[in-house]
Amino acid sequence: MSVNVSSDQSYQPYHCVAAPIGMGGSSPTPPATAPVVPTQNTAASQSGAAQPHIDDLRHRIETATTRVRDTTPLAQSFTNFVTINLVANAQLASGGTAAMSFLPDDVIDTAAIAGSTYINVGTLLPFFKDALTQIAHRFHEMKHPWVLDPVAAGIGATRTAILTGFKAAPPTIVRGNASEIIALADMWNLNTNTVIGGANTTEPSTRPAGVEAVDDVDSAQNAAVQLARYLRDHNGLGHAAVAVSGATDLVTDGDTVYRLPGGSAMMTKITGAGCSLGGVTATYLAVTDPLTAAVGASALYNRASEQAERVSHGPGSFQTAFLDALWSTSAQTVAQSTITASAA
Ligand SMILES: Nc1ncnc2c1ncn2[C@@H]1O[C@H](COP(=O)(O)OP(=O)(O)O)[C@@H](O)[C@H]1O
Ligand SMILES: Cc1ncsc1CCOP(=O)(O)O
Ligand SMILES: [Mg+2]
Numbered sequence: 001m002s003v004n005v006s007s008d009q010s011y012q013p014y015h016c017v018a019a020p021i022g023m024g025g026s027s028p029t030p031p032a033t034a035p036v037v038p039t040q041n042t043a044a045s046q047s048g049a050a051q052p053h054i055d056d057l058r059h060r061i062e063t064a065t066t067r068v069r070d071t072t073p074l075a076q077s078f079t080n081f082v083t084i085n086l087v088a089n090a091q092l093a094s095g096g097t098a099a100m101s102f103l104p105d106d107v108i109d110t111a112a113i114a115g116s117t118y119i120n121v122g123t124l125l126p127f128f129k130d131a132l133t134q135i136a137h138r139f140h141e142m143k144h145p146w147v148l149d150p151v152a153a154g155i156g157a158t159r160t161a162i163l164t165g166f167k168a169a170p171p172t173i174v175r176g177n178a179s180e181i182i183a184l185a186d187m188w189n190l191n192t193n194t195v196i197g198g199a200n201t202t203e204p205s206t207r208p209a210g211v212e213a214v215d216d217v218d219s220a221q222n223a224a225v226q227l228a229r230y231l232r233d234h235n236g237l238g239h240a241a242v243a244v245s246g247a248t249d250l251v252t253d254g255d256t257v258y259r260l261p262g263g264s265a266m267m268t269k270i271t272g273a274g275c276s277l278g279g280v281t282a283t284y285l286a287v288t289d290p291l292t293a294a295v296g297a298s299a300l301y302n303r304a305s306e307q308a309e310r311v312s313h314g315p316g317s318f319q320t321a322f323l324d325a326l327w328s329t330s331a332q333t334v335a336q337s338t339i340t341a342s343a344a
Contacts, residue, residue: 080122083272096283115286
């Protein structure tokens with residue numbers, strides 16, 4: 001059974017007048033929310049059963065997007081050196097604030113004042129293996145919510161040791177591209193029955209993919225569902241989400257699979273689109289539940305990247321326009337994104 005809820009919202013540009021921010025001064029005036037622009041393509045036909053739960057999710061997305069902008073939540077990041085600046089800037093443009101840290105005592109002390117933490121394994125140093133194991137187990141004891149981006153899962157003994165080690169103290173949310181999600185589920189020996197390359201192969205995926213996906217989002221669905229169920233049952237919080245990014249994003253809590261079409265393919269031409277989505281997912285997780293955080297951040301990214309594509313002329317201006325659109329896309333536009341739900 002699937003429910004196709006479709007309502008494209010045209011973008012309403014805003015000229016935000018940010019209040020001057022002194023050191024420790026008040027945060028800028030968050031953008032006003034857009035008037036809901038009636039469009040000819042409003043809600044498609046939907047079965048009655050699923051509509052209330054989609055409406056509730058939309059309400060939680062709008063509330064979370066507004067709360068991020070109103071409360072400037074801190075999401076700490078232990079992330080790679082390639083995209084660390086975009087992660088921080090995307091968190092701030094979305095309404096949150098950032099703190100980047102690597103030494104365990106610093107990370108654990110910062111976690112005590114942060115709403116969540118983001119861990120991304122894109123670039124590694126030798127001490128990361130012990131540090132990240134220590135951090136994950138401390139987060140588990142603290143019941144501290146955190147997001148994992150398993151960048152380049154499957155490549156290198158150190159990265160594999162780190163990702164394998166997270167199974168014993170797993171995150172609240174995992175966000176990755178299709179190949180990373182498949183590789184992580186395989187690495188954790190979850191029963192995913194992943195079929196690569198369609199019906200003509202039955203071998204589970206064992207190939208590392210680098211930082212880019214070599215699998216399509218749908219081939220990662222079973223892996224994402226099994227991973228979400230494992231996280232929910234073992235992270236000590238009782239709820240979880242897995243987000244698989246791509247041309248149509250997929251998010252699951254282990255019971256329902258949500259699909260979010262749209263966004264701009266230009267996102268594949270800037271490094272850090274996925275990494276920064278993980279960071280903004282952590283920003284949302286600081287104020288809401290894992291499913292709402294994963295769906296809301298993905299929807300924000302899709303609406304903002306569409307706007308950026310409309311006003312840019314190449315990767316450089318696209319990235320700048322994307323940050324602007326993270327700031328000014330209204331909470332209502334995010335909440336009214338097209339979302340399709342089906343049973344896991
Ligand atoms: N073909 C596409 N069309 C639209 N959006 C895309 C496409 N590919 C990726 N994206 C978007 O780019 C962002 C990063 O996704 P992805 O490139 O899959 O992550 P990663 O950079 O970790 O591989 C997500 O918001 C995703 O929705
Ligand atoms: C290129 C690269 N190398 C190690 S991490 C990294 C950035 C990956 O960023 P994203 O996953 O957002 O494409
Ligand atoms: Mg990535």
